[in-house]
Amino acid sequence: MSRLSGHIERVMEVTQSASAGARSRLAASWYRSRARHGLDPAEHRAPERLEGKALDARRQDHEKFLMVATPRLDRLFSLVGQSGCAVLLTDSEGVVLDQRVNESDADVFASWGLWSGANWSEAREGTNGIGTCLEERRQVIIHRDEHFFARNTAMSCIDAPIYGYDGQILGALDVSSARSDQTEGFNRLIGAQVAQTARAIEEAHFRAAFAEARIVVSESDDTEASTLLAIDQNDLVIGATREARRVFGLDATGALAPRPAADIFGRGDGPSGFEKAERAAVIRALARAEGNVSQAARQLGVGRATLYRRMKRLGLDDI
Template identity: 30%
Template sequence: MQVPFSVEARSVSLQEARSLYFGRGELPEALLDQNVLRSWERCRQAGLDPARIECGEPNVRVVAEARERNRTLMSHAQPVLEHLFEQIRNSHSMVILADARGMVLQSYGDADFLSRADQVSLHPGASWHEFERGTNAIGTALAERGAVNVFGSEHFFEGNAFLTCSASPIQDAQGRLMGVLDISSDFRAFQRHSLGLVKMSSRIIEKRLFESEFAHQGLLSFHTRPDHVGSLCEALLAISADGDLVGADQAALELLGLRREDLPRRHYSMLFDVPLGTLIDRARRDPSSLIAISGRNGERFYARLRGNFASMPTGSSSLVDTKGERVTRPAKAEPVMTPAMAHASMTLKSLSTGDERLQAAIDKGTRILGRDIPILIQGESGAGKEMFAKAFHNSGPRALGPFVALNCAAIPETLIESELFGYSGGAFTGARKEGAIGKIQQAHGGTLFLDEVGDMPLSLQARLLRVLQERCVTPLGTNKSIPVDITLVCATHRRLKEEVARGGFREDLYYRLNGLCINLPSLRERSDIDRLIDKLLREEAGPDRKVEVSHKVMQAFLSYRWPGNIRQLNNVIRVAIALLDDDEDVIETWHLPDDVFEEIGEITPAACTASAMMRPGSAPIMTDARNAAPAASAAATNFGRLEEIERDMIQRTLEAENGNISSAARRLGISRNTLYRKLGRF
């Protein structure tokens, strides 16, 4: 067989490199790839002998144990491994899957080469870790955490010099090494495309692992090039129902300039300009279409969302035309919880704003982090129970696990059981044929948050108690029990002790849930409202805009009773910021929603005309185009009707302000919403 010149020349240069390194102790940097040179140095420091010869018979028991230990990797890699071998069949080669320790789990190869590979124990059950087999593609790929070629005499052990190997590591969805994929052959049959094949195949396995790990989340595929979305080059983000980033593959981290440890502190809205609801709407209408989105640093991406949208909010604030361009439209109402408050950067420490009762609750929660103690959070509706639960989850060792929430009062009684426990295919009429995983199973490895648990039907309370005692869940329509590992956090606005006495809640379940009882104060009872307002202003306005409330509004906020608690305060601030003009950065009373504006006493039927006649700090209203108060008095004389007075006053004020709604509303001392409503009535 005629040996290609390039292979022969490379073999000669490697012999020179070995002579320099092993004979003279010099570093042949010009003759060796840096990956190989670093590996040689590690092997020498470990005291390995390059003349050592390794051989041995496979241990069936060891192989079986290793395969069982790596069952997830095996299940996703097996089809890829078989397909890869079909691509290289009859090339005197073999394909190998090894685990994160370098142990060979599976191999396929041509018979003539397998017999030679057996001579150096290149078979299942053998470890090819660098410190056991010297420089080799499997062990060196693990050590370098990257794809490598090891050709002929680049192998540290002389007995392995007949091999040429190309290997690429495999990472799981969390970026941890799971194993290595390798193509090995006789060095004289070296193929330049082998490294590309293993890199592509390992990427397929990683993608399968990622999609399996986050099968119950939304998966965002994106890239700077539209033709790369849907290919192996695409980047993948896993997004929870509330927009938290729960996973990212390496391509996504690189495109977004993130580190993996940054993920718990990031929310979808911090990365892209198109609202998540827009992507969800688009995916439901046309799952295969792409949408153009921009990153926060101006990068342009093309994206497609797929996966579980059942619990995700909808409501787009943009449409996409046939060219994939975004067209703005009026935004629909969004949940009152801001993304900044909902995403994973929220921790118990971040909730602290100075109130003593809240701080006591935070201190209690902090002390039991990582302990198997359930929490029962009590407080009025809107007091921040789910916010506290999410912060507790993000502060503990389960922060990277799922946070799964279920509102027991928001789901019909007939559906709570299937939502909580899941069901098998065909379990009941109308069920999906493939079945569904319940909230308890979805929360495996993380936190299950049951909101308004006091509203759970008695019939389900017994089943929930059994799950908590046995740590297993049995979906509807099956007798199979599935082990679950969850931390349980419950919340209710009811007094469960009273419900137990009344017979509306099981006493044994109450004591099971009530490991630590935390009572959250209502907003009107808190001493830190001003600091909480400042915090919400920063989160809502964003880092590039400084917004504050006037002294008058702050005093009104401090004296207001806030029946909707934090949820209402947050909504009021969102509306007020939205009503600010571009040149405004101070929230005044006329920026508040009408209901709050009226409740805090800024508008009464008797005061309406007076507030229009003189806005605090403004000049008197004159009869010419600059003011309207005397004209209003004349209207009162001529018509004698309050509605006509009001209409004439508004018309003249608008004329004086050249039709500017915002300026007219400020001059009249009413909100823009109120002015729009009055204009519509007229």
């Protein structure tokens, strides 16, 4: 029995049972590919691919995403490209929007369908790095015969999801290898770099979306996630990354209703929010004036005597 025939037989055997998903995540993906999407592991058709105006329109729809991703794709490719790897960026449907590949490896990746415009969703290509990453919303490594289609078992794919400023998934970052001697240990090393680059793209996209806001970086137990909040000039939280939404109990997706940053961070305004705001404004003015009350009063547009009275009322007369 050939290697490909053996792979097809194994996939068919695993997917015969509806309880396959309980065995492992890989078995669950194989089962989805067979039962939900009606795919046959022995199929030899080429991946579906957008070209020309259809691909241009898809890229235009993701112009800002591609703009912030471009230098980071270049940086990642500079690290892995000489090892026979290609770097691909997809949209949320698994369509490849951009790629980086060495000329010497281009024919191999093109023959596999790992090329701009190709649709690598799990619904089209079964278990694969891009499609399964998007389906399961997590970082994945699909190594050689872990793929669903027998024709894809010569490749190793390492992927991480990228989320947008609204908490919705934007796409996947993929590094695929053309090396026959690619090891699982090397895949894990590449996987760490893929995850780091995906988070860098996610963070840059978030900052670009809230360019006028103050960006606050918070802590999270997930070291591979960006935990950012966007705060406007009124100290209202107007945006949060997916991980920040989880950490602070905000809506998982969609536009956020503006909320005071003090509420988000668990610091109440006390009996008088206006009094707290006034106190903060006076402290800032005094700091800018290096303690000169007359100068601070001019900044606030009030008289010196008025500022002294306010400082006393606010408990700042000993500053």
